[in-house]
Amino acid sequence: MSSTTSTRTRILQVAAQLVGDSPDGDISTRAVCEAAQVGAPALYRHFGDKEGLLSAVVDHGFEQYLATKREREASADPVEDLRRGWDSHVEFAVRNPNLYRLMNSPAMRTPPAAALESHRILTRDLERAAAQGRIRVAPELAAQMVMSATVGVALMLVARPATFDDPGLSRRVRDAVHASILTPAPDPDPDPGAGAGAREEAEVPSAAARLSALLRQAQGAGLSTAEAALMKEWLDRVANTGPEG
Numbered sequence: 001m002s003s004t005t006s007t008r009t010r011i012l013q014v015a016a017q018l019v020g021d022s023p024d025g026d027i028s029t030r031a032v033c034e035a036a037q038v039g040a041p042a043l044y045r046h047f048g049d050k051e052g053l054l055s056a057v058v059d060h061g062f063e064q065y066l067a068t069k070r071e072r073e074a075s076a077d078p079v080e081d082l083r084r085g086w087d088s089h090v091e092f093a094v095r096n097p098n099l100y101r102l103m104n105s106p107a108m109r110t111p112p113a114a115a116l117e118s119h120r121i122l123t124r125d126l127e128r129a130a131a132q133g134r135i136r137v138a139p140e141l142a143a144q145m146v147m148s149a150t151v152g153v154a155l156m157l158v159a160r161p162a163t164f165d166d167p168g169l170s171r172r173v174r175d176a177v178h179a180s181i182l183t184p185a186p187d188p189d190p191d192p193g194a195g196a197g198a199r200e201e202a203e204v205p206s207a208a209a210r211l212s213a214l215l216r217q218a219q220g221a222g223l224s225t226a227e228a229a230l231m232k233e234w235l236d237r238v239a240n241t242g243p244e245g
Helices: 003-021 029-036 040-047 050-071 078-095 097-103 113-131 139-159 169-181 196-217 225-241
Strands: none
Touching (some): 003 050, 029 050, 050 078, 078 113, 078 139, 113 139, 113 196, 139 169, 139 225, 196 225
């Protein structure tokens, strides 16, 4: 390992430790420099400024969490993968409260790479669910709904544990959000007349979301880039409008 890499790694590890030990998750660059035994110019040379350092700390802390998601074999059931993804996200937040608050702080003007990758992994699972006809809206909108709800629950659990003390809260919110975007699992022995009207209305946005996902997987299916983009826009609009629109 070169001395440059060693210095950067030492600063990063020290900063991560200080963030974890801080009462409010905040740190000063002076404290980091003192603990890492480096001068301020070295810190700014490697990270630019305090925000750059904190962004690197978040990515460093989330690396292990994201590594497990990257290595995870996708199951045949994307809905179950979505449930596990929600649960692992919230569990990580509870185990690393300062790091998680930092990751979602409004003071972070540039989203850390870890946050963007987490969102991409979620969208990928939703695209798989859409291709199976299991979601009611376009994957991109579904990802925004799920991520905002997941982060909201996780932040409340780490920021106000005395108030949000129901151990089943995360699961309850997860199931409610998933119910709003997911279609029911296919009934192996359906009653043709039961709820036929509501089922038919729900099938339209679900079918549009599925076609959009399949079109993306097929890389346009013979359409030009402009045609594929327009078709996806139309299908996503139908999917996101839903029967009540």
